[in-house]
Amino acid sequence: MQAVADLTAPWRRIADIGSDHAYLPIHLIATQQIDYVVAGEVIPGPFEIAQTHIQKAGYQAQIHVRLADGLAAIHEADQIQCVVLAGMGGRLITEILNREPAIYQRLQGLVLEPNQDVADVRQWVADHGWQITKERIVFDEGHCYQIMLAQPQPVARPYTAVELLMGPILLQAQPRDPVFTKYWTFKLQQRQQLVQQLQQAQQLPVVKLAQLNQEIALIKEGLKC
Known part of the structure; x- marks a missing residue:
């Protein structure tokens, strides 16, 4: 609050x-x-x-x-x-x-x-x-x-996909907020584990996997900024 x-x-x-x-x-x-x-x-x-x-x-x-x-x-x-x-x-x-x-x-x-x-x-x-x-x-x-x-x-310009997901100001912050890094590292690991689980399904949920993989790529990009 x-x-x-x-x-x-x-x-x-x-x-x-x-x-x-x-x-x-x-x-x-x-x-x-x-x-x-x-x-x-x-x-x-x-x-x-x-x-x-x-x-x-x-x-x-x-x-x-x-x-x-x-x-x-x-x-x-x-x-x-x-x-x-x-x-x-x-x-x-x-x-x-x-x-x-x-x-x-x-x-x-x-x-x-x-x-x-x-x-x-x-x-x-x-x-x-x-x-x-x-x-x-x-x-x-x-x-x-x-x-x-x-x-x-x-x-000044449209927000990028990674800015929409993770926040334009939070991404720019120097030094990075440790809560930001902790949270998105956790979300990255969570999504990676979910992808592994879904890949073992008898019928691959193609759309869901594509969405998760896109989010994984964006989070990795954001954490490297």
């Missing part, structure tokens, strides 16, 4: 969509990193729990929890500068953004943390006139999270 919180700086008015009981907004207000936040929830249960947590923390004036679908939780009067979309699938993130272009086009930043289909999110960023300006990769309780900050400025 701290890695996500750090990427919301320097903005003081944010929206956390799919707020997961308002943990992030409460943390950001408590640490005085922001002044105003909209916490959006689409499911009544988490919405009610978020309300309870905010009331217990005493932050009703700063945190506005709303039951709404995606970016529809944001009102123009909120003057939101940055939106957080974290802890959900990459395709869901792009769907949420695509449903409300008029809202995301007013923003100065997007903090995105997809738990799968990360390359799809990076591709969306580039396709919609945004650019990834910061990236973090963290391990927490046995899970690895790739987090990115995107800002509304076109990329």
Whole structure:
């Protein structure tokens, strides 16, 4: 959560969509990193729990929890500068953004943390006139999270396949983040083992093998950069 919180700086008015009981907004207000936040929830249960947590923390004036679908939780009067979309699938993130272009086009930043289909999110960023300006990769309780900050400025050139998979900023970092190397070395070994297993099948899954071998080649390229 701290890695996500750090990427919301320097903005003081944010929206956390799919707020997961308002943990992030409460943390950001408590640490005085922001002044105003909209916490959006689409499911009544988490919405009610978020309300309870905010009331217990005493932050009703700063945190506005709303039951709404995606970016529809944001009102123009909120003057939101940055939106957080974290802890959900990459395709869901792009769907949420695509449903409300008029809202995301007013923003100065997007903090995105997809738990799968990360390359799809990076591709969306580039396709919609945004650019990834910061990236973090963290391990927490046995899970690895790739987090990115995107800002509304076109990329100088299309992201390559290896950049989409592994992250343009993370690949450029010198020295390399040891978490990055550890994670992608593990994913490389995992895919290589899977290829060996699939090659022993009575009927070769040709398409799956081709996909895995392509990913193996990209990971090797990225680790050598």
